[in-house]
Amino acid sequence: MNDTQSVNATSSNDTMLVTKQVHEIEQFETFGGDIIKNVRVGWESYGELNDDKSNVILITHYFTGTSHAAGKYHPDDEEPGYWDSIIGPNKAIDTNRFFVISVDSLVNINAYDENVITTGPASINPDTGKPYGLSFPVVTMRDFVNVQKSVLASLGINKLYAVAGPSMGSMQAIEWASAYPDMVPRLISVIGTVKADGWTTATLEQWTTPIRLDKNWRGGAYYDQPPENFPNEGLAAALALVTQSALAPNFFNDVNAQLLAQADGKPDLYDIQQSPVIVQWLMERARGRTTSMDANHLLYLVRANQLFLTGMNDDIEQGLANIKAKTLFIPATQDQLLMPYHLERARDMLKANDKEVELVYLEGDLGHLEGLSGIAIHSETIRAFLAD
Structure with missing residues (x-):
């Protein structure tokens, strides 16, 4: 050592x-x-x-x-x-x-x-x-x-x-x-x-799902790919869930109101491919964090938390x-x-x-x-x- x-x-x-x-x-x-x-x-x-x-x-x-x-x-x-x-x-x-x-x-x-x-x-x-x-x-x-x-x-x-x-x-x-x-x-x-009780354990598991569903995850064997082909979208969706879990409704509602007040125009939510402004904000923040983070590491951290007693x-x-x-x-x-x-x-x-x-x-x-x-x-x- x-x-x-x-x-x-x-x-x-x-x-x-x-x-x-x-x-x-x-x-x-x-x-x-x-x-x-x-x-x-x-x-x-x-x-x-x-x-x-x-x-x-x-x-x-x-x-x-x-x-x-x-x-x-x-x-x-x-x-x-x-x-x-x-x-x-x-x-x-x-x-x-x-x-x-x-x-x-x-x-x-x-x-x-x-x-x-x-x-x-x-x-x-x-x-x-x-x-x-x-x-x-x-x-x-x-x-x-x-x-x-x-x-x-x-x-x-x-x-x-x-x-x-x-x-x-x-x-x-x-x-x-x-x-x-x-x-x-x-x-x-x-x-x-x-301890990680049942509610906490299930909440944490939701953070892992987007990564496991990302086709670029490849069962965790993605390190031979260039970084742009890592499971970045799954990681971003997972980080969005982490962020929302860590904040309170009042904060999200205030941010949503500010975004709507500042927007030049609201997204057309009758177009199913458009996202509400608060979701765009959340995902933009999450994607900005993926370059320094690793998807498999998130899975292992979740398990360490789930095992805690x-x-x-x-x-x-x-x-x-x-x-x-x-x-x-x-x-x-x-x-x-x-x-x-x-x-x-x-x-x-x-x-x-x-x-x-x-x-x-x-x-x-x-x-x-x-x-x-x-x-x-x-x-x-x-x-x-x-x-x-």
């Missing part, structure tokens, strides 16, 4: 500048017992690791996210990392105090993003010299956690100050607290869940009972994807086991995405949670 480059972000004009690091694992054994050779993942960090390595906060990312949780790679980047509003000097997760680290997941959907390093179906299988495709083993939240644990071990870190993440990152954070309770004294779970041992009560961490749950009231009941039930189950747990809500019309764009509203809550 090895890592390259320095371990902390620098600051320029109040913007943290960060460089992607590389972590390699010669042989990684999955939770399901398979071996993946030559695993490579990217990671980045903010702040400085203290002498006794006791100030580490791990950030675990969401479904379409990456390890780019805060800061910028270049001063002229259009946008900083997704939680930049709460990670940085004097912010809720204060990098003057904490060493904050985040890792690209295995099978990261952004397989063709120049700032993402991940091993998955699009990677070359060293045994065949060809992309894995669907021969890549199924991976789980525990595998994501164990890769992160390997990154931490390479830096000599054997305990966290806290772990925090939104959505799929929330699942990883919870799995950390259950799988390695002595390493995790504090847990922040945002817009998350402690805290503790990964078919016993949610025991999985939650393992947790020793002080816990902060932050669901979003208008979340249509991981609705508040998920974390409300988790809170009740933890309280029944005399665990220390707090729950506060995110309000706002972004629904699930309030956990990314609206998280700063709870800056003081998070700061106070991390204060002791």
Whole structure:
């Protein structure tokens, strides 16, 4: 195992500048017992690791996210990392105090993003010299956690100050607290869940259907084709479903009204080949994301989410009972994807086991995405949670 480059972000004009690091694992054994050779993942960090390595906060990312949780790679980047509003000097997760680290997941959907390093179906299988495709083993939240644990071990870190993440990152954070309770004294779970229930599992499966129906998918064996012949339309339709699932009705209705007000003319919907303006908007956004994402990777991420059960041992009560961490749950009231009941039930189950747990809500019309764009509203809550 090895890592390259320095371990902390620098600051320029109040913007943290960060460089992607590389972590390699010669042989990684999955939770399901398979071996993946030559695993490579990217990671980045903010702040400085203290002498006794006791100030580490791990950030675990969401479904379409990456390890780019805060800061910028270049001063002229259009946008900083997704939680930049709460990670940085004097912010809720204060990098003057904490060493904050985040890792690209295995099978990261952004397989063709120049700032993402991940091993998955699009990677070359060293045994065949060809992309894995669907021969890549199924991976789980525990595998994501164990890769992160390997990154931490390479830096000599054997305990966290806290772990925090939104959505799929929330699942990883919870799995950390259950799988390695002595390493995790504090847990922040945002817009998350402690298991994939029936409703969630079926919703996630719908994201995979357009890819499987795309003739260019070829049963997952499309990597010998030029990129324009990848299952791009299926991937775009899948991403449109992901986006709609992650937003709330009020947001869509407002966008629709704005589009109609700005349009030179409405599409003729008596022509069956025309699409409403809101659908055109949604699909245009989705198609714009396909160049950096991989369809097979989306399928594997969906399965990792569908398999999630805290503790990964078919016993949610025991999985939650393992947790020793002080816990902060932050669901979003208008979340249509991981609705508040998920974390409300988790809170009740933890309280029944005399665990220390707090729950506060995110309000706002972004629904699930309030956990990314609206998280700063709870800056003081998070700061106070991390204060002791």
